Amino acid sequence: MIKELFIKLGLFCFICLGIVTFVLVNYGGNVDFFYEKFTAPKAKSMIIGDSRSMQGIQPGVMNKSFLDLDIELPMFNYSFTIAQAPIGPLYNKSIEKKLDPETKNGVFIISVTPWMFGSDKNKNNLAGEFREDHQPPHNMRFVSANPNYEYFIKNLNFFHFKGAFRKSSIMHKDGWLEENNLPKEQVVFDEWKSGQARSLNRKINEYKVSELRLKSLDTLIKKLNKHGKAYVVRMPIDQDFVDIENLFYKDFDVDMESVTKDNNIPYINFNNIRDRINFKTYDGHHLDKNSGQHFTKVLCDSILKYNKNTKLIE
Amino acid sequence: MLFNSFNFVAFIIPVLFLYWFVFKKSAVYQNIWLLVASLFFYAWADWRFLVLLITSTLINYYLGLKIYQSEDDDRRRNTFLYVGLIFNVGLLLYFKYVNFFYEGFYDLLNLFGADLSYNTLQILLPLGISFFTFQTLGYLIDVYNEEIEPGKDLLEFSVFVTFFPKILSGPIERASGLMPQIQKKRRFEYDVFVDGLRQILWGLFAKIVVAENCAVLADLVFEDYQNQPASTLILGTFFYAIQLYADFSGYSNMAIGVGKLFGIKLMRNFATPFFSTNIADFWRKWHMSLTTWMMDYVFTPLSFVLRRRQKQGLMISIVITFILVGFWHGANWTFIAYGFLHGMYFIPLVYSGKMNTEHIVAKGKWLPTLKEISKMLFLFVLIMITDVFFRAANVSEAFDYLGRILSSTIIDFPIALINGTALTTLLLILIFVSVEWINREKTHDLEISKYPAVLRWGFYTIIFVLILFFGRSAETFIYFQF
Numbered sequence: 001m002i003k004e005l006f007i008k009l010g011l012f013c014f015i016c017l018g019i020v021t022f023v024l025v026n027y028g029g030n031v032d033f034f035y036e037k038f039t040a041p042k043a044k045s046m047i048i049g050d051s052r053s054m055q056g057i058q059p060g061v062m063n064k065s066f067l068d069l070d071i072e073l074p075m076f077n078y079s080f081t082i083a084q085a086p087i088g089p090l091y092n093k094s095i096e097k098k099l100d101p102e103t104k105n106g107v108f109i110i111s112v113t114p115w116m117f118g119s120d121k122n123k124n125n126l127a128g129e130f131r132e133d134h135q136p137p138h139n140m141r142f143v144s145a146n147p148n149y150e151y152f153i154k155n156l157n158f159f160h161f162k163g164a165f166r167k168s169s170i171m172h173k174d175g176w177l178e179e180n181n182l183p184k185e186q187v188v189f190d191e192w193k194s195g196q197a198r199s200l201n202r203k204i205n206e207y208k209v210s211e212l213r214l215k216s217l218d219t220l221i222k223k224l225n226k227h228g229k230a231y232v233v234r235m236p237i238d239q240d241f242v243d244i245e246n247l248f249y250k251d252f253d254v255d256m257e258s259v260t261k262d263n264n265i266p267y268i269n270f271n272n273i274r275d276r277i278n279f280k281t282y283d284g285h286h287l288d289k290n291s292g293q294h295f296t297k298v299l300c301d302s303i304l305k306y307n308k309n310t311k312l313i314e
Numbered sequence: 315m316l317f318n319s320f321n322f323v324a325f326i327i328p329v330l331f332l333y334w335f336v337f338k339k340s341a342v343y344q345n346i347w348l349l350v351a352s353l354f355f356y357a358w359a360d361w362r363f364l365v366l367l368i369t370s371t372l373i374n375y376y377l378g379l380k381i382y383q384s385e386d387d388d389r390r391r392n393t394f395l396y397v398g399l400i401f402n403v404g405l406l407l408y409f410k411y412v413n414f415f416y417e418g419f420y421d422l423l424n425l426f427g428a429d430l431s432y433n434t435l436q437i438l439l440p441l442g443i444s445f446f447t448f449q450t451l452g453y454l455i456d457v458y459n460e461e462i463e464p465g466k467d468l469l470e471f472s473v474f475v476t477f478f479p480k481i482l483s484g485p486i487e488r489a490s491g492l493m494p495q496i497q498k499k500r501r502f503e504y505d506v507f508v509d510g511l512r513q514i515l516w517g518l519f520a521k522i523v524v525a526e527n528c529a530v531l532a533d534l535v536f537e538d539y540q541n542q543p544a545s546t547l548i549l550g551t552f553f554y555a556i557q558l559y560a561d562f563s564g565y566s567n568m569a570i571g572v573g574k575l576f577g578i579k580l581m582r583n584f585a586t587p588f589f590s591t592n593i594a595d596f597w598r599k600w601h602m603s604l605t606t607w608m609m610d611y612v613f614t615p616l617s618f619v620l621r622r623r624q625k626q627g628l629m630i631s632i633v634i635t636f637i638l639v640g641f642w643h644g645a646n647w648t649f650i651a652y653g654f655l656h657g658m659y660f661i662p663l664v665y666s667g668k669m670n671t672e673h674i675v676a677k678g679k680w681l682p683t684l685k686e687i688s689k690m691l692f693l694f695v696l697i698m699i700t701d702v703f704f705r706a707a708n709v710s711e712a713f714d715y716l717g718r719i720l721s722s723t724i725i726d727f728p729i730a731l732i733n734g735t736a737l738t739t740l741l742l743i744l745i746f747v748s749v750e751w752i753n754r755e756k757t758h759d760l761e762i763s764k765y766p767a768v769l770r771w772g773f774y775t776i777i778f779v780l781i782l783f784f785g786r787s788a789e790t791f792i793y794f795q796f
Contacts, residue, residue: 001504002334008508012771016778023782153320157787162738164783 024147027164029171032151034080034136034158036171039146042100043076045228047175048220049111050086052235054079056287057109058296059174065300072106072228077175079111084135086116088125088213092220094137098144099227106228107303110220111235112256114249115200117214118207125212178289182282192283197244204248214255221263231303232260236270236277236295237285266306268299315358317514317568318522325355330575334502341499345473348576355478356441363440366405371475373401374450378457378464378471391458398454402447409439414645442482444642446475448607453489455611462490470496479572483565485583485603492580500577509763510574512774513567516749516760518785519777520564524746526786527739528557536705539715543723547715549736551698554705556743559588562601567759586754588747589675591689592668593659593696604642608635629664633657643704648712652703659696674755742784 028035047057059075066073078098085091087110099106123129132138136158142150152159163169168181183189217232224230234256237245245252253269260267270277277298280291287295315321329351337343357364377398384390407415420430453474456462465471473496480487535542535550542550566583573580587599597605613635620627633654640653663669675690676682682690699716706712750759762770 002502005504005507009511012774015775019775019779019782156320161783161785 020152021147023161023164024152028147029173030163030167030169031161032155032159032163033169033171033177034084034155035148035151036173037078037080037137037175038140038143038148038151040076040144040173040175042144043078043098043106044072044100044103045075045106045108046095046099047075047077047079047109047111048085048091048095049079049109049235050113050116051079051081051177052113052237052286053077053109053111053233054081054175054177055179055289056235056292056295057111057299058176058292060172060176061293061296062107062300065297065304066107069304070105072103074174075107077177078137079175080137082113082115084132084137086118086132086213087112087220088130088132088210088216089219090130090132090138092216092223094140094143095220096223097140098137099224101227103227106224108224108228108230109299110217110224110230110232112217112232113234114209114245114252115203115207117209117217117249117252118203119210119213120206121208125210179286180289182288189282193238196283196285197240200241200244200248204244207248209249214259218259218263221259221265225263225265230263230265231306232256232265232267233299234267234269234271235287236279236281238281241284242271266303268302268306270295270298315355317565317572318518321358325351325358326572326575333576338499338502341497342469344500345469345496348473348477349469352473352476352478352481356476356481359482360441362438363443366440366443367446367476367481370402370405370446370450371472372468374398374454374475375465375468375471377401377454379466381454381457382464385460395454395458399451402451402454406443406447409437409443411645412437445484445486446481448486448604448642449488450475452486452607452611456489462493465489465493467497477573477578479569479576480580483562483569484601485566485569485581486607487580487603488607492578495578503577505763506574506577506579509758509761510571512760512762513571513574513758515571515774515777516758517564517567517569517571519781520560520567520746520759522564522785522787523780524739524742525557525560525564527735527742527784528553528560530786531736531739532557532705536715539718542718543726543728544719544721545724545726546728547719548698548724549728551702551719553739555694555698555701556746558701558704559584560746563759570758582758584759586750586759588694588697589690589751589754590693591673591675591686592663592671592693593656594663594669595671595673596693596697597656598672604639608639608642612638625664629661632660632664636660647709648703648706651709651712652700655700655703677755738784742780745780 023031024035028039045062047053047059047062049057054077057077057079059077062075063073066075076098078095079085085094119125120131123131136151136155137143139154140150142148166181170178170180172178221230221232234253253267253272256267256269270279279287279295282288315325329347333344333347333351337347353364353368356367377394380394381391381398384394420428423430453462453464457464465474470493474487474489474492477487477492477496532550532554535546536554539547539550563584570580570582581603583601583603585599585602587596590596590599613631616634617628617631620631623630634657636653636657637650638653639656640649640651643649643652660669675686702715703709703712706715753759753761762773765773
């Protein structure tokens with residue numbers, strides 16, 4: 001009787017697993033915002049950052065721009081959101097897992113924001129306390145498995161399986177999040193923007209700048225430079241959001257200049273007043289799909305220009 | 315550790331495996347293992363009160379024995395019973411109700427111009443206290459009334475109190491039903507085990523698909539009810555009524571299902587209560603373990619005392635019993651109002667003499683008559699009204715909410731709830747209600763063991779797909795707070 005039970009239970013589990021596998025393999029990018037990041041093979045060139053770069057830097061555009069160069073492609077967007085991936089030892093560890101160790105000539109875009117160096121005031125980073133602990137990608141042992149059942153089990157709450165029908169937001173296999181679910185009315189965007197501003201203003205009081213996270217950036221750059229070239233980028237956002245960020249971390253640009261200079265890599269700041277290009281954001285600090293495409297081209301041009309100036313490429 | 319978590323799956327598989335393969339030799343081994351698993355389960359939920367649970371178990375075990383051993387000495391028997399009542403009720407009063415009375419006392423003094431300020435006492439509520447305390451109270455009273463013999467084996471008694479599927483939110487088990495099962499060796503029965511799995515599957519569907527989707531909509535309305543038209547408020551109440559039922563019946567089904575996996579049959583807690591045509595019938599099917607407990611230990615003695623007042627006495631007994639049912643849920647006037655209203659709903663039944671007429675709607679038929687439908691709908695509306703009190707933060711908020719329903723905006727279009735989520739949820743509710751309707755005369759809501767295998771397997775697969783696609787994460791159950 002127990003044998004019969006095991007056979008039937010096994011069969012039912014097999015059917016369930018088959019359904020789950022079918023959905024994950026065919027609709028993985030529709031049913032979760034991060035799942036595909038853990039199914040792609042190890043990456044040779046990467047985009048690292050938070051939701052700004054996850055939506056705003058498109059690997060496909062970069063692949064085209066860098067096609068004729070001696071760079072190990074394709075690009076892979078390994079950005080998450082500020083909740084999961086502030087700069088720090090945990091994110092560094094995960095990046096190391098995702099990076100193909102054989103890479104010699106990769107490109108690594110590190111998109112930085114002041115918030116990525118913020119720690120909760122009640123968390124002692126030096127004692128190993130991080131707010132992003134227990135979140136993906138830090139709770140993941142396997143970051144390149146397809147289908148990735150580990151992600152399914154550990155992060156089931158992140159899934160929205162109804163997305164398989166709607167297909168409104170798509171996490172592409174190259175890690176770029178294409179957001180097609182934006183409202184049509186300006187009033188909604190205005191509400192979003194004021195909501196985001198309120199949220200960031202709250203963070204000013206909740207967060208403090210973490211020295212450990214700053215050191216981690218230095219460690220990350222050094223690590224990535226062994227496999228190619230790292231570029232630190234501050235993505236364009238609306239001026240009122242820059243002002244909020246300055247309230248939180250006044251010397252952010254100075255510190256970024258310093259750490260990049262020490263590592264002999266560029267700091268490309270798109271919020272620099274002098275060279276500022278206005279890219280359209282939908283909530284004050286996230287680029288929409290079209291702006292993201294434009295921005296990615298401009299970013300590639302900046303990288304190419306920098307490399308020509310420094311004679312890294314002809 | 316929620317039933318609907320991977321943690322629970324990781325816990326239950328080895329526990330079951332060892333239970334049926336290693337500890338199967340005798341009831342003693344099985345009980346030792348169940349006790350270890352149960353204490354671990356409780357400690358995982360809240361280890362701080364593990365000592366309280368163990369202490370309560372030991373004291374009630376001792377008192378049960380003493381009451382039994384003092385059968386020739388009424389004074390001693392009474393003393394031990396009173397000690398037990400004071401201990402158990404005292405636990406509840408201290409952990410659950412002390413702030414209510416404390417605040418009430420100060421509010422009363424302030425009402426007479428005392429102008430006193432007070433700070434609410436910081437007392438944590440031990441998980442499951444209302445459930446295990448009622449269980450042990452019932453046990454002592456049953457021993458005192460010589461309806462059962464006390465548990466002479468501490469191990470068996472400990473399993474009776476702490477058995478993990480029901481420790482956090484019931485069913486509130488009776489010693490007469492559970493103890494004999496614990497006293498003998500459980501043998502693996504395929505049908506019981508599979509039936510348990512079926513009940514767990516249905517409980518999961520009820521909780522994470524129906525209740526959690528309803529919760530999203532109910533929260534949307536209740537958290538902003540001042541700015542919603544009456545039509546939306548009615549819909550919000552409808553979704554909350556379904557949420558409350560699906561949440562608790564889902565939990566109960568899972569608890570009973572898990573019990574069956576261990577060869578232990580816990581008592582039924584819900585029997586499709588919304589398919590009732592009057593309030594008495596509803597309470598025979600809603601939270602049955604609490605209702606029967608209250609009937610046996612509160613209503614019956616009370617109505618006996620008031621028997622000379624005939625119908626008036628009966629009415630008073632019912633209202634007091636239901637006020638206590640409400641108060642059992644929590645230290646808030648909203649729950650007292652909830653219980654009071656339910657008690658008042660009995661008045662027409664008492665005076666028409668129809669209180670004890672049990673009625674299975676459309677028995678043996680596919681569809682109910684129009685009369686039955688209208689009665690069920692009327693009862694559902696009455697229950698929706700009481701659920702506003704159950705959900706509201708305070709009584710004035712509940713009255714405010716109900717007052718707003720009685721406004722001209724009742725004919726407005728409920729814009730806030732006309733969206734994809736609401737329509738999907740209505741469809742899911744329809745599936746839920748349909749399956750419950752089909753199984754309303756059976757032993758549980760998904761009793762489909764007699765169906766052809768293809769149909770059963772197809773049904774299991776559909777439920778799994780619905781859970782996968784429409785399930786929402788659930789961090790807790792409503793009844794955990796009680």
